[in-house]
Amino acid sequence: MKAAAVIPSKRFIGIVQHPEPRVTLPGEVKLRMLDIGVCGTDREIARFVYGFPPDGSEYLVIGHESLGEIVETGAEVVDLHPGDLVVTTVRRPCPYERCIACRAGRQDFCYTGGFTECGINGRHGFMTEFVVEERKYMHRVPHELRDVAVLTEPLTIAEKAVSEVWEVQRRLPWNCVRQKEGAPGYCMNALVLGAGPVGLLGAMALRKAGFNTWVYSLEPASSPRSNIVKSIGGMYISSSDASIEAMSSRIGNIDVVYEATGASKLAFEVAQVLGRNAVFVFTGVPGRKQRVEINTDELMRDLVLKNQVLFGTVNASARHFDAAIADLSAFRKLWPGAVESLITGRFPLEHVSSLLTGNKQGIKSVIEVS
Secondary structure, eight states, rough: EEEEEEGGTEEEEEEEEOOOOOOOOOTTEEEEEEEEEEEEHHHHHHTSSSSOOOOOOOEEEEOOOEEEEEEEEEEESSOOTTTOOEEOOOOEOOOOOOOHHHHTGGGOOSSSSEEEEEBBBEEOSSSBBBBEEEEEGGGEEEEGTTTTTGGHHHHEEEEEEEHHHHGGGHHHOOSSSSTTTOOTTTTTEEEEEEEHHHHHHHHHHHHHHTTTEEESSOOOOOHHHHHHHHHTTTTEETTOOOOHEEEEHHSSSSOOOEEEEEHHHHHHHHHHHHHHTOOEEOOOOOSSSOOOOHHHHHHHHHHHHOEEEEEEEOOHHHHHHHHHHHHHHHHHHHTTTTTTTGGGEEEEEGGHHHHHOOOOOEEHHHEEEO
């Protein structure tokens, strides 16, 4: 069967012939892959700066943002059936008994670094015709989400980040004075850095939680990305129109920053205007670029005197996948058309090389396998 893959030793990116998998264990499920999202990690893999094949394989089948349709189940799988739609998690636990996180099913907090990731590190991904995985790594998706369910995995980044913000901020009296039904952050200001898919989905998650949400990004204020932010009740500031200081003055006290750019210089410059009792979440992974100068005295002073927290987050757990699926449904009801507008291009599998190596266009590109 066809699969999109990279061969790092030959610097090859394109279509390979990959053996069609079979269900051999009672807890396994076979999927016909439908949609695979393309993201920055895939582009890094296509530049051969990241990712490696499974042991014994010359190539790595790529793709980790997935939607599949069940075609076969093992004998012990009783709650999923052929025709059901599912998304599949990405990270698999390390094999070490000493890793209490992986043994608890929280490989997103793996202590050893010995995990594997589908389509990224040490495990084939989903950009192929059929996949067989264990049922425990799958999450059912309602059929009404068929056209947007591929956004589940990138949304899990925000789901985990927002849940961790609430956990971290339990350290202090942080709730709004008068709670509103379903909107605990209504009195607080959240700033999203970057208007890519991860940033825009993060803005939606923050808006749903009630935060006054601002997005600061490169695109002009009249761009489609800006229009999406406005359509969900957020506020957009273009970096070409306002400096970081001017942006901060417009917002007021910044309670939460959700970074979704991977631009370390921008991130640490924004950290200098972080508010009191505030929290800054890093989700991006910067490339190896030039050194960035930071006023460490000022940064440390603010962290101490303003009770600030900076933390990073990566990957997500099963509950974050469930939350993302539920929120995709909620977003569509709250802001009709907003989620759909994130997917700006659908392409056949054969276009994978040009998608990953050419100039990025639109917001989110999706490979349609079936």
